[in-house]
Amino acid sequence: xxxxxxxxxxxxxxxxxxxxxxxxxxxxxxxxxxxxxxxxxxxxxxxxxxxxxxxxxxxxxxxxxxxxxxxxxxxxxxxxxxxxxxxxxxxxxxxxxxxxxxxxxxxxxxxxxxxxxxxxxxxxxxxxxxxxxxxxxxxxxxxxxxxxxxxxxxxxxxxxxxxxxxxxxxxxxxxxxxxxxxxxxxxxxxxxxxxxxxxxxxxxxxxxxxxxxxxxxxxxxxxxxxxxxxxxxxxxxxxxxxxxxxxxxxxxxxxxxxxxxxxxxxxxxxxxxxxxxxxxxxxxxxxxxxxxxxxxxxxxxxxxxxxxxxxxxxxxxxxxxxxxxxxxxxxxxxxxxxxxxxxxxxxxxxxxxxxxxxxxxxxxxxxxxxxxxxxxxxx
Amino acid sequence: xxxxxxxxxxxxxxxxxxxxxxxxxxxxxxxxxxxxxxxxxxxxxxxxxxxxxxxxxxxxxxxxxxxxxxxxxxxxxxxxxxxxxxxxxxxxxxxxxxxxxxxxxxxxxxxxxxxxxxxxxxxxxxxxxxxxxxxxxxxxxxxxxxxxxxxxxxxxxxxxxxxxxxxxxxxxxxxxxxxxxxxxxxxxxxxxxxxxxxxxxxxxxxxxxxxxxxxxxxxxxxxxxxxxxxxxxxxxxxxxxxxxxxxxxxxxxxxxxxxxxxxxxxxxxxx
Amino acid sequence: xxxxxxxxxxxxxxxxxxxxxxxxxxxxxxxxxxxxxxxxxxxxxxxxxxxxxxxxxxxxxxxxxxxxxxxxxxxxxxxxxxxxxxxxxxxxxxxxxxxxxxxxxxxxxxxxxxxxxxxxxxxxxxxxxxxxxxxxxxxxxxxxxxxxxxxxxxxxxxxxxxxxxxxxxxxxxxxxxxxxxxxxxxxxx
Numbered sequence: 001x002x003x004x005x006x007x008x009x010x011x012x013x014x015x016x017x018x019x020x021x022x023x024x025x026x027x028x029x030x031x032x033x034x035x036x037x038x039x040x041x042x043x044x045x046x047x048x049x050x051x052x053x054x055x056x057x058x059x060x061x062x063x064x065x066x067x068x069x070x071x072x073x074x075x076x077x078x079x080x081x082x083x084x085x086x087x088x089x090x091x092x093x094x095x096x097x098x099x100x101x102x103x104x105x106x107x108x109x110x111x112x113x114x115x116x117x118x119x120x121x122x123x124x125x126x127x128x129x130x131x132x133x134x135x136x137x138x139x140x141x142x143x144x145x146x147x148x149x150x151x152x153x154x155x156x157x158x159x160x161x162x163x164x165x166x167x168x169x170x171x172x173x174x175x176x177x178x179x180x181x182x183x184x185x186x187x188x189x190x191x192x193x194x195x196x197x198x199x200x201x202x203x204x205x206x207x208x209x210x211x212x213x214x215x216x217x218x219x220x221x222x223x224x225x226x227x228x229x230x231x232x233x234x235x236x237x238x239x240x241x242x243x244x245x246x247x248x249x250x251x252x253x254x255x256x257x258x259x260x261x262x263x264x265x266x267x268x269x270x271x272x273x274x275x276x277x278x279x280x281x282x283x284x285x286x287x288x289x290x291x292x293x294x295x296x297x298x299x300x301x302x303x304x305x306x307x308x309x310x311x312x313x314x315x316x317x318x319x320x321x322x323x324x325x326x327x328x329x330x331x332x333x334x335x336x337x338x339x340x341x342x343x344x345x346x347x348x349x350x351x352x353x354x355x356x357x358x359x360x361x362x363x364x365x366x367x368x369x370x371x372x373x374x375x376x377x378x379x
Numbered sequence: 380x381x382x383x384x385x386x387x388x389x390x391x392x393x394x395x396x397x398x399x400x401x402x403x404x405x406x407x408x409x410x411x412x413x414x415x416x417x418x419x420x421x422x423x424x425x426x427x428x429x430x431x432x433x434x435x436x437x438x439x440x441x442x443x444x445x446x447x448x449x450x451x452x453x454x455x456x457x458x459x460x461x462x463x464x465x466x467x468x469x470x471x472x473x474x475x476x477x478x479x480x481x482x483x484x485x486x487x488x489x490x491x492x493x494x495x496x497x498x499x500x501x502x503x504x505x506x507x508x509x510x511x512x513x514x515x516x517x518x519x520x521x522x523x524x525x526x527x528x529x530x531x532x533x534x535x536x537x538x539x540x541x542x543x544x545x546x547x548x549x550x551x552x553x554x555x556x557x558x559x560x561x562x563x564x565x566x567x568x569x570x571x572x573x574x575x576x577x578x579x580x581x582x583x584x585x586x587x588x589x590x591x592x593x594x595x596x597x598x599x600x601x602x603x604x605x606x607x608x609x610x611x612x613x614x615x616x617x618x619x620x621x622x623x624x625x626x627x628x629x630x631x632x633x634x635x636x637x638x639x640x641x642x643x644x645x646x647x648x649x650x
Numbered sequence: 651x652x653x654x655x656x657x658x659x660x661x662x663x664x665x666x667x668x669x670x671x672x673x674x675x676x677x678x679x680x681x682x683x684x685x686x687x688x689x690x691x692x693x694x695x696x697x698x699x700x701x702x703x704x705x706x707x708x709x710x711x712x713x714x715x716x717x718x719x720x721x722x723x724x725x726x727x728x729x730x731x732x733x734x735x736x737x738x739x740x741x742x743x744x745x746x747x748x749x750x751x752x753x754x755x756x757x758x759x760x761x762x763x764x765x766x767x768x769x770x771x772x773x774x775x776x777x778x779x780x781x782x783x784x785x786x787x788x789x790x791x792x793x794x795x796x797x798x799x800x801x802x803x804x805x806x807x808x809x810x811x812x813x814x815x816x817x818x819x820x821x822x823x824x825x826x827x828x829x830x831x832x833x834x835x836x837x838x839x
Contacts, residue, residue: 069455072462088451116692142713178685178687223462231438
């Protein structure tokens with residue numbers, strides 16, 4: 001039986017992480033994400049996990065990578081300025097193919113920006129923040145309950161695909177206190193990294209030929225038994241560096257396709273009131289809540305408008321958005337930044353739909369009325 | 380009694396990637412000999428390195444190994460030690476890695492007094508990137524980014540570690556490998572943050588720019604510049620200028636070790 | 651028409667307005683079985699910066715949690731009053747501390763304004779300035795009648811430290827009585 005509780009977004013991420021099996025958190029204080037380390041500093045020792053506040057953002061991200069190597073499910077959280085500093089560790093997790101969950105409670109920028117205010121201006125940073133070719137998974141919940149369930153899904157995907165996964169929230173969702181009825185943990189699917197079926201002597205951490213595109217990785221119980229090497233250099237199946245051009249190219253491609261080939265499993269999106277719609281709004285994260293209210297009001301005045309809401313932002317839902325482009329003459333893109341996912345929508349719809357925007361980077365949420373005005377203007 | 384190094388090395392990864400005559404091999408040998416004397420099993424040892432010539436050592440030893448990022452060995456080692464307190468966790472990195480880009484992590488790992496053995500291969504230079512000056516390059520000497528001589532004062536790693544709170548600090552050099560091995564061995568046995576400043580020769584990147592291109596000559600220079608703690612006690616500050624004091628420079632068995640403190644915290648939280 | 655009510659508590663950091671907002675939301679969720687949200691807005695200035703808590707109470711799930719059609723506006727600071735009054739509906743209830751906020755005449759025509767020296771009363775009559783927020787909660791409960799006062803007080807009990815419960819009970823009850831008196835002066839009940 002679920003019971004109504006009051007929690008804010010940051011607390012929900014923390015509790016969901018514990019339910020997902022996270023037993024290592026390392027962080028550094030930064031607004032508006034600080035309630036995550038505050039909550040976990042209390043809770044992590046209670047469940048026998050590790051909590052450390054590090055000397056800086058870089059160390060906290062690197063420690064989370066180290067813990068993942070050592071078999072632990074690990075998480076670090078921050079906001080834009082801290083996420084900028086964590087990028088090298090996120091790249092290392094991509095290259096070492098280590099599960100990692102990174103929370104970015106977005107606050108905008110560049111630089112210090114508006115520390116206590118709302119933004120969605122780090123969505124492109126999530127995709128391209130670290131250097132080098134790579135693929136990333138990022139989810140953007142809209143509601144408190146979804147913050148909880150998407151956190152669990154983030155851990156599951158990190159484990160299943162041995163990759164960093166971003167949870168992108170914002171200052172509103174982080175500090176929003178509201179009623180949530182959490183699912184019973186026994187009803188949730190929790191995925192753990194696949195364990196090696198071979199002896200420690202035969203184990204290679206990137207043995208694709210033997211194990212498929214996402215090879216097993218020892219968990220915390222098995223880690224002491226399995227000795228292996230990992231490096232940030234381009235590696236071969238044994239984990240040791242290589243400059244063999246065929247091996248490097250194949251590895252670079254596999255690190256991307258292990259995610260893109262499994263898009264069906266990773267993607268998540270919502271079509272809202274789209275059945276009879278002749279105008280579509282593209283919105284995500286907390287801003288989708290404003291769009292939802294605007295759509296409901298527009299429909300009261302007879303405008304047939306719906307919403308496409310990606311929950312998994314990366315990889316971008318290319319197929320679905322391309323289809324929207326073919327179906328709708330007009331699309332409204334709204335986001336709390338000056339136009340970032342807009343580039344993706346434009347790229348994918350290839351001029352098939354006329355795009356108008358409701359964008360804002362002033363530190364305050366876009367209001368339903370602003371989106372409603374745009375709906376009325378273009379319909 | 381001689382050590383069977385093949386027990387500890389990934390023999391198929393040899394020969395070493397380092398320049399002929401490089402001190403890295405001497406430091407690595409000292410470490411492996413110390414481990415052998417302690418009878419530690421490879422499966423109980425975790426070795427973490429950053430980036431640089433010496434950091435490639437993790438590729439050669441048959442322990443649990445992770446070759447991380449420039450300056451970041453210590454946060455990774457700290458995490459692994461917290462996850463598996465029963466393992467022996469060693470970091471092996473250069474002077475630039477440990478005290479410049481990794482300087483913040485170094486002082487904070489010392490402060491926590493977490494049970495790591497931190498071996499700093501201190502060859503006064505960034506070797507891999509081409510001989511740029513590091514925080515340990517002696518003032519006045521040349522580097523690829525100090526063609527007229529380095530104007531930066533250099534760190535004393537031992538003073539830095541002591542000020543930051545490490546509880547075992549020793550310095551030895553590749554000129555006296557047995558003493559180096561003994562210092563590492565004591566560091567490995569110490570419960571708490573152990574820092575070994577292992578003075579080493581980079582005759583290619585530092586030496587050739589400073590008339591010490593011959594490894595033997597450079598090792599002799601290192602020998603000349605080191606004085607034992609006992610001798611140093613009788614010397615004036617003027618006589619000690621430019622010298623490196625060797626031996627066990629600091630040992631504290633009172634300060635609480637970090638994984639122990641965390642264990643107590645967990646017990647408190649669970650009761 | 652389903653029940654839907656929006657409040658905004660504005661002031662400066664340190665006055666306890668965020669907690670007051672949380673108590674109202676918690677009363678609605680735990681003791682009235684409603685949906686409710688409380689979303690704070692604050693600045694990096696921990697004490698003294700402009701803050702607001704937006705509270706929405708509804709029979710239905712709430713998506714957009716910022717108050718945009720405010721039925722009740724509380725302000726304990728002049729600058730914040732001016733900054734955040736803009737979303738208040740015509741005819742809405744506005745409560746201010748008249749020791750701290752001067753309500754312009756045109757605003758008094760637009761809204762049902764109640765003025766009282768809330769902070770001073772908490773300090774001298776209740777006996778501790780920190781109870782100003784609970785005094786406000788009591789006044790809010792009586793002025794709005796959106797929930798039973800008992801249920802609001804249950805939420806107060808849940809939130810305040812036991813050692814301060816008696817003091818806060820005094821503040822809450824005093825808030826209710828003051829609000830009754832102010833309403834009576836206007837001929838309302």
